[in-house]
Amino acid sequence: MESPEILVTLVGLSLIAFVLWYFFFSTREAVSAVSSSSGVQEVDITVKGGYSPDVIEVEKGKPVQLHFYRDExxxxxEEVLFPDFGIRRELPAFQTTLIELLPQQAGRFEFTCGMGMLRGSLVVK
Incomplete structure (x- = not known):
């Protein structure tokens, strides 16, 4: 191989490594749910090329309302899945969709898009 081919190969491998690190190994900051006066834990989540925030902390045994706004x-x-809670919901574009759940046990519960490409976590403490 000649120098330009080696350079292009190294740049390509570096970009692949960065993408893998960013999506699978980088640390994400968790956002804690805000409790309303009625004791319901609420979080607003924007869906645009991913979930923001994508790590949400809630308390065990208290109802949770997740407000998904799909901005694309x-x-x-088009949909969000919470397999551990048996929830699958359509997310209409440019609208807010409410998902309510009651986490009964502590742990980390993943949520994804229908294709499994967009990912987030609900951390129950």
């Missing part, structure tokens, strides 16, 4: 029309973000 990409097909991947």
């Amino acid at each position: 029309e990409a097909s991947c973000s």
